[in-house]
Amino acid sequence: MKTILVTGANTGLGLEMCRQLHALGDRVIGACRTASPELAGLGVQVETGIDVASEETGRELIKRLGTTRVSWLVHNAGIYRQGGLDDLDASKLREEFAVNALGPLLITRALLPLLDSGSKIGLITSLMGSLGDNGSGGSYGYRMSKAALNMAGVSLARDLKGRGIAVALLHPGFVRTRMTGQQGYLDPPESVRGLLARLDELTLATSGHFWHANGKELPW
Numbered sequence: 001m002k003t004i005l006v007t008g009a010n011t012g013l014g015l016e017m018c019r020q021l022h023a024l025g026d027r028v029i030g031a032c033r034t035a036s037p038e039l040a041g042l043g044v045q046v047e048t049g050i051d052v053a054s055e056e057t058g059r060e061l062i063k064r065l066g067t068t069r070v071s072w073l074v075h076n077a078g079i080y081r082q083g084g085l086d087d088l089d090a091s092k093l094r095e096e097f098a099v100n101a102l103g104p105l106l107i108t109r110a111l112l113p114l115l116d117s118g119s120k121i122g123l124i125t126s127l128m129g130s131l132g133d134n135g136s137g138g139s140y141g142y143r144m145s146k147a148a149l150n151m152a153g154v155s156l157a158r159d160l161k162g163r164g165i166a167v168a169l170l171h172p173g174f175v176r177t178r179m180t181g182q183q184g185y186l187d188p189p190e191s192v193r194g195l196l197a198r199l200d201e202l203t204l205a206t207s208g209h210f211w212h213a214n215g216k217e218l219p220w
Contacts, residue, residue, distance in 0.1 A: 001025060001026055001027055002021075002026045002027070002071035002072060003026070003027040003029070003068060003069060003070055003071050003072075004021050004026050004027070004028055004029065004070070004071060004072040004073075004074065005029040005031060005061075005065075005070050005072070005073050005074065005111075006018055006021075006028065006029070006030055006031065006074045006076055007031045007032070007050065007052055007074070007075050007076050007077040007103075007104075007107070008031075008032060008052075008076040008077030008078060009030030009031055009032045009039055009044075009046070009076070010030070010032035010033070010034060010035055010036040010038075010039045011036055011038075011039075012175075012188060013076055013124065013172055013175060013188055013191060013192060013195075014030070014032070014076040014077070015030075015036065015038055015039055015042075015188075016188035016189055016191075016192045017074065017076065017192050017195065017196070018030045018039065018042055018044050019042055020189070020192050020193070020196060021196070022042055022043060022044050026071075027045070028042075028044040028045065029044065029045045029046075029047060029065075029068075030042070030044050030045065030046050030047070031046075031047045031050040031061065031077075032046070032047075032048060032050055032077075033048065033049065033050060033051050034048060035048050047061065047064055052075075052077045052099055052103030052104070052107060053095070053098040053099045053102070053103055055106060057103070057106070057107060057110075058106050058107045058109065058110025058111060059110055061107065061110065061111060062110055062111055062113065062114065065111075065114060068114060069114055069115075069116055070111060070114045070115055070119060071118075071119055071120070072119065072120045072121075072122060072199060073107075073108065073111060073115065073119070073120075073121045073122070074121075074122040074124065074199075075103070075104035075107065075108070075121070075122065075123050075124060076124045077099060077103065077104075078099060078100050078124065079095065079096055079099045079100065080096070080139075080142045081093075081095065081096055081141055081142070082139070083139075083140065083141065084137075084138045084139075084140070085137075085138070085140070088140065092141055093140065093141040093144070095141075096141035096142055096144075096145040097141070097144070097145045097148065099145075100142070100145035100146060100148075100149055101145045101146075101148035101149045101152060104123055104149060104152065105152045105156070108121060108156060112163075115163075115165055116164070117163060117164025117165070118164055118165075119164075119165050119166075120165070120166050120167075120168065120199055120202050121156065121160075121165060121166070121167045121168070122167075122168050122170055122195070122198075122199050122202075123149055123150075123152075123153045123167065123168065123169050123170065124170055124172060124195070125146050125149050125150055125153070125169050125170065125171060125210070126142070126146045126171055126172075127171045127212070127218055128142055128143050128146055129143060129144075129145075129146025129147040129148075129149060129150050130147075130150075130210075130218060130219050130220060131147065131219075131220060132219030132220060133218070133219055149169075150169055150210060150220065153167050153168075153169040153208065153210075154169075154208045156208075157207040157208030158208065160207075161204055161207060164204065166202045166203060166204050166206070166207035167207050167208055168198055168199060168202045168206075168207070168209070168211065169208070169209065169210040169211070170195050170198055170199075170210075170211055170212075170213065171210070171211065171212050171213065171218060172186075172191045172192075172194075172195055172213050173186045173191050173194070173212060173213050173214070174186060175187070175188055175191045186213075191213050192213075194212075194213030194214050194215070195213050197213075197215070198211050198213065198215065
């Protein structure tokens with residue numbers, strides 16, 4: 001039985017990931033700022049008050065988890081703030097960087113004492129962070145913060161290889177969730193099945209790669 005910690009667990013992909021992992025018999029820890037009724041009703045361990053943008057979050061989590069060993073650490077929490085070149089808002093840009101890029105990095109560093117050789121880290125990033133795929137422009141904060149997360153993920157893969165910890169950068173696809181305004185071509189269950197399959201097959205040899213949930217490797 002694996003112990004898996006998922007951030008941003010109260011809705012959308014995070015909630016569905018907790019649901020599927022719990023059904024598989026894994027011990028699931030769902031971390032979020034405020035638990036939704038759906039998360040609270042799953043029967044998983046719920047850790048509330050977890051704001052990934054706060055530098056204190058990692059230290060708080062490690063205090064709560066004590067000696068728990070974490071098999072998979074899945075960074076799912078993220079935000080998307082609409083805005084183009086004509087209405088850039090510096091505070092919104094900083095917020096996206098804090099949540100989408102810095103949060104996963106700082107929490108990973110804080111929780112490293114709980115990860116063993118063989119543990120895996122999943123970074124739920126986005127194809128919108130790909131320079132090679134950007135054909136439409138706009139969405140500056142989200143695109144830039146996800147590109148930064150991709151770079152952090154590659155560096156983590158290099159730095160943690162010697163500890164036996166593998167890192168996957170995962171694009172869930174265009175999923176119908178609250179973040180996308182219920183638009184998209186995938187429902188959360190299908191996307192999450194793909195994401196979990198990618199984590200299952202992750203090895204040190206493939207650490208640091210950028211995949212679609214369907215298994216296709218993506219351009220940087």
